[in-house]
Amino acid sequence: MxxxxxxxxxxxxxxxxxxxxxxxxxxxxxxxxxxxxxxxxxxxxxxxxxxxxxxxxxxxxxxxxxxxxxxxxxxxxxxxxxxxxxxxxxxxxxxxxxxxxxxxxxxxxxxxxxxxxxxxxxxxQRHLLLATYPLVLKRLAGFLLECSKQADFYDQHSNILTLAMDRKDIADYLGFAVETTSRMLKELEDMRLIKRLSSQRIVLDRRKIMEIF
Amino acid sequence: MxxxxxxxxxxxxxxxxxxxxxxxxxxxxxxxxxxxxxxxxxxxxxxxxxxxxxxxxxxxxxxxxxxxxxxxxxxxxxxxxxxxxxxxxxxxxxxxxxxxxxxxxxxxxxxxxxxxxxxxxxxxQRHLLLATYPLVLKRLAGFLLECSKQADFYDQHSNILTLAMDRKDIADYLGFAVETTSRMLKELEDMRLIKRLSSQRIVLDRRKIMEIF
DNA sequence: CGGCCATTTGACGGGAATCAACCGCGGTGG
DNA sequence: CCACCGCGGTTGATTCCCGTCAAATGGCCG
The missing domain is CATH 2.60.120.10 (Jelly Rolls)
Structure with missing residues (x-):
């Protein structure tokens, strides 16, 4: 309403x-x-x-x-x-x-x-859902999808997401350690779901990410 | 406001x-x-x-x-x-x-x-705080304190808390497995912070619980 | 070039999930 | 009356995910 x-x-x-x-x-x-x-x-x-x-x-x-x-x-x-x-x-x-x-x-x-x-x-509520997801990888995957909804930070054509926050912020938001952010980003990259252009700029394959989420 | x-x-x-x-x-x-x-x-x-x-x-x-x-x-x-x-x-x-x-x-x-x-x-927000606490024991401790705020379910004099929900509900709320609820209740009891009268009725030592929380 | 900070990578240990089995209790029916 | 069943709760053994500690790397700015 x-x-x-x-x-x-x-x-x-x-x-x-x-x-x-x-x-x-x-x-x-x-x-x-x-x-x-x-x-x-x-x-x-x-x-x-x-x-x-x-x-x-x-x-x-x-x-x-x-x-x-x-x-x-x-x-x-x-x-x-x-x-x-x-x-x-x-x-x-x-x-x-x-x-x-x-x-x-x-x-x-x-x-x-x-x-x-x-x-x-x-x-x-969405945050709660994300932060309590049993697998850390899925938390991060869901987080990236959330971020990609912000037009100012995600380019629909190039699929480039610009992260406004640093690794520590992501960790504090999703409830895990800084190191885990890095490790999971690496794992997502190994799985070919994302590609890190720089630490703040990431190419997303939203379809593939949604599949594992 | x-x-x-x-x-x-x-x-x-x-x-x-x-x-x-x-x-x-x-x-x-x-x-x-x-x-x-x-x-x-x-x-x-x-x-x-x-x-x-x-x-x-x-x-x-x-x-x-x-x-x-x-x-x-x-x-x-x-x-x-x-x-x-x-x-x-x-x-x-x-x-x-x-x-x-x-x-x-x-x-x-x-x-x-x-x-x-x-x-x-x-x-x-309080829920999120609880559900992301790194130690499960503290999550449960905080949860019991939350429950004790409900006058209809907690008797100030006898310190008896009547749990309206079952173990699975608590687990689903705090984001862990049913078995963990039991194990942590046992641990709290071993630490003399609570005493289980029956599965739904528990005596709380709020002061001691607050100390570890 | 050098220093600082953010990020990444590695090794290790611990805490909680998982998979089982078992217990206790109330209900049901023979 | 009691045996049987079902369900919620408890306990045990094993596995593994992720936190912690430590060190290396990379980028940025003076």
């Missing part, structure tokens, strides 16, 4: 009026877990990772955020996770206070957030 | 007017994955599991649903998961069609769903 919802011109304009366009270079922190949360963000271009630092030293990546997606949920007034730009990223920064006022005037804007929340929930 | 939201009397009444009280005995299916989704549910008492059947034969449990929680999200008109009562369960059944009409009249009811979506996402 609420799948086909879009804002009208007036609503969009009002939302733009309270938004600021900001820019973050690659690897730059946007906010930190535990910090007071004053803004919600929407990606114009680039990519972001949401990570949560655990007491046992592990770093848990909850989600990768892509263009048009929003992030910046707060819990008890603070951000429960850190947000870090993966690549050169352009954002809309929207102050919560102004947003809540705006929703009073244009209640339909809230639907936008409901939509985002539902999308995010779906993404969380 | 939206944490402190509650319906007023009029809204609650209107919602009740379109709801039907229904009952499902233990192990009874409420709906099946792939089925056309016409209702959303809210648990009055009991417990429900949401599971997704995978093509490789595994059964993936996305969530356990407790009293006051809602479930029944649809994707493309159908339920993406099956819902099954774990124990004798009483529910509110709310038709989607009537609900969408009601939101037109009382837009604030939508906030209830936004709230639910955000809660669900939080739960999904």
């Amino acid at each position: 609420f799948r086909d919802f879009t804002l009208n011109d007036k609503e969009r304009e009002a939302l733009n009026a309270i938004s600021t366009k900001i820019h973050k270079p690659a690897k730059r922190r946007i906010y930190t877990q535990g910090e007071a949360g004053r803004y919600v963000y929407r990606i114009r271009s680039g990519a972001v990772r949401l990570e949560h630092h655990l007491h046992d030293g592990r770093n848990h990546i909850f989600a990768f955020i892509w263009p048009d997606d929003m992030f910046g949920t707060i819990e008890d007034g603070v951000y429960p996770a850190s947000a870090i730009a993966l690549v050169d990223t352009y954002l809309f920064q929207i102050p919560y206070a102004a947003l809540l006022n705006l929703i009073e005037v244009y209640p339909r804007i809230q639907t936008l957030f409901l939509q985002q929340a539902l999308n995010y929930t779906k993404a969380a | 939206f944490r402190d939201f509650t319906l007023n009397d009029k809204e609650r009444e209107a919602l009740n007017a379109i709801s039907t009280k229904i009952h499902k005995p233990a192990k009874r299916r409420i709906y099946t994955q792939g089925e056309a989704g016409r209702y959303v549910y809210r648990i009055r008492s009991g417990a429900v599991r949401l599971e997704h059947h995978l093509h490789d034969g595994r059964n993936h449990i996305f969530a356990f649903i407790w009293p006051d929680d809602m479930f029944g999200t649809i994707e493309d008109g159908v339920y993406p998961a099956s819902a099954i009562a774990l124990v004798d369960t009483y529910l509110f059944q709310i038709p989607y069609a009537a609900l969408l009409n009601l939101i037109e009249v009382y837009p604030r009811i939508q906030t209830l769903f936004l709230q639910q979506a955000l809660n669900y996402t939080k739960a999904a």
Whole structure:
């Protein structure tokens, strides 16, 4: 439900009026877990990772955020996770206070957030599915397929996927060790399902990958 | 945000007017994955599991649903998961069609769903955290702590936890084999962190469990 | 060229899956 | 009343996947 919802011109304009366009270079922190949360963000271009630092030293990546997606949920007034730009990223920064006022005037804007929340929930379920797949090879295969859905990072014609994240990020997202990322990429390459052009640029054979997934 | 939201009397009444009280005995299916989704549910008492059947034969449990929680999200008109009562369960059944009409009249009811979506996402994140914990023992320890938050199933005084789900359900939720559930329960008992009264009734030493978690 | 960092590769050990068998309990029917 | 069965839970033996530790390689920038 609420799948086909879009804002009208007036609503969009009002939302733009309270938004600021900001820019973050690659690897730059946007906010930190535990910090007071004053803004919600929407990606114009680039990519972001949401990570949560655990007491046992592990770093848990909850989600990768892509263009048009929003992030910046707060819990008890603070951000429960850190947000870090993966690549050169352009954002809309929207102050919560102004947003809540705006929703009073244009209640339909809230639907936008409901939509985002539902999308995010779906993404969380797919993530859970991936991260608990018994074989690590299949986790990675599924991950590559997920990434190839992002038009900005996958070229349909050449089948070249540009990874916005490094090996450690992938490992933290899928729940295994950095070394395993390398090993499994090698195995996929040995199986002729992918071809590594460089560490970040990979040619995919989506059909073959789907077969083993 | 939206944490402190509650319906007023009029809204609650209107919602009740379109709801039907229904009952499902233990192990009874409420709906099946792939089925056309016409209702959303809210648990009055009991417990429900949401599971997704995978093509490789595994059964993936996305969530356990407790009293006051809602479930029944649809994707493309159908339920993406099956819902099954774990124990004798009483529910509110709310038709989607009537609900969408009601939101037109009382837009604030939508906030209830936004709230639910955000809660669900939080739960999904905790689930992910649990299910990817490197040591199986800690996964189970964390799971028992989660369960002990449900007042209907955990007695604060006697510290007795009543498990609504069986060993297989726990295994499917935490991402390991049935046998592992048994083995780890035994290990927790050997460590004097729990005591099994029967297969479903367990005395917890929450303090000690938190220490190892 | 040299240093740093990300990535890759190798060797080894451990933890959990798998494949079995066994146990305990409730239900059923002779 | 008890033997039999079925099902959920437990335990044991073996295998293997992946984490860990260690070292080598490669790319990038000063």
